[in-house]
Amino acid sequence: MVHRVGYAPGVYDLFHVGHLNILRHARSQCDYLVAGVVSDEMATLAKGHRPVIPLPERLEIVRSVRHVDAAFVETVPDKVETWQQVRFDVIFKGDDWRDTEKGRRLERDFAEVGVEVVYFPYTVHTSSTQLRRALDTLVSAPGALSAP
Numbered sequence: 001m002v003h004r005v006g007y008a009p010g011v012y013d014l015f016h017v018g019h020l021n022i023l024r025h026a027r028s029q030c031d032y033l034v035a036g037v038v039s040d041e042m043a044t045l046a047k048g049h050r051p052v053i054p055l056p057e058r059l060e061i062v063r064s065v066r067h068v069d070a071a072f073v074e075t076v077p078d079k080v081e082t083w084q085q086v087r088f089d090v091i092f093k094g095d096d097w098r099d100t101e102k103g104r105r106l107e108r109d110f111a112e113v114g115v116e117v118v119y120f121p122y123t124v125h126t127s128s129t130q131l132r133r134a135l136d137t138l139v140s141a142p143g144a145l146s147a148p
Contacts, residue, residue, distance in 0.1 A: 003031040003032055004029075004030045004031045004032070004089050004090060005030060005031070005032045005033075005034065005086075005087065005088040005089050005090075006026050006027070006029060006030030006032070006033045006034065006088060006089070006090045006091075006092060007033075007034050007035075007036055007072075007082075007083070007086055007088035007090070007091045007092065008022055008023055008026040008033060008034070008035050008036065008091075008092040009035075009036035009037075009038065009074055009079070009082070009091070009093075010022065010035070010036070010037070010038065011037075011038045011043045011046075011047070011051055011058070012035070012037055012038075012058050012061065012062050013043070013051035013052055013053050013058060014052055014053060015053075015058070015061050015062070018094075018122070019062075020065065020067075021120070021121075022092060022094065022120055023035060023062075023065050023067045023068055024067050025092070025120045026067070026092040026118075026120070027067035027068070027069075029090065029092075029118060030089070030090060032069045032070075033067060033068055033069050033070075034068075034069065034070045034071070034072050034086055034088060035062045035063075035065070035068045035070070035071045035072070036071075036072050036073075036074040036082060036086070037055065037058050037059045037062050037071055037072070037073055037074065038074045039055055039073055039074060039075045040054065040055050041075070042074060042075060042076070042077060045077065046077075055073065059071055059073060072085075072086055079091065079106060079109065079110070080109050080110070080112075080113065083110070083113060083115060088115065089114075089115060089116065090115060090116040090117075090118055091106070091110060091115055091116070091117055091118070092118050092119075092120060093106070093117065093118075093119055093120070094119065094120060094121075094122040095119040095120060095121055095122050096122040097119065098119045103117075103119075
């Protein structure tokens with residue numbers, strides 16, 4: 001029996017409904033879902049700041065989601081190198097990657113090894129970046145409690 005292995009990479013910082021939606025939709029399109037949790041170092045390279053939630057906690061949260069069969073710590077920027085370690089058939093990304101240079105590069109690179117790229121709607125009303133900004137605003141507001 002052929003099993004379709006899916007891969008859903010992300011930082012998964014400040015876990016929210018958008019993350020859950022991607023994992024739920026991804027699992028519905030494969031037989032086995034591996035969630036790639038980006039390391040703190042890789043997240044800093046990609047986003048310019050460290051995640052709020054440390055890697056071991058993000059990994060445990062993602063691993064505990066019922067739609068996820070396995071979680072993998074992603075430590076390299078090259079997704080094809082990650083594919084060589086995980087061996088998935090389809091990679092899932094938010095549609096904010098569609099028709100961008102990084103999305104076209106991803107599609108080209110994976111076409112060479114027979115991996116399908118599937119885009120899911122990006123949850124625009126909730127993102128970790130928006131949550132981070134809201135937290136920063138709360139912490140820096142006059143009279144706000146300072147972080148310990």
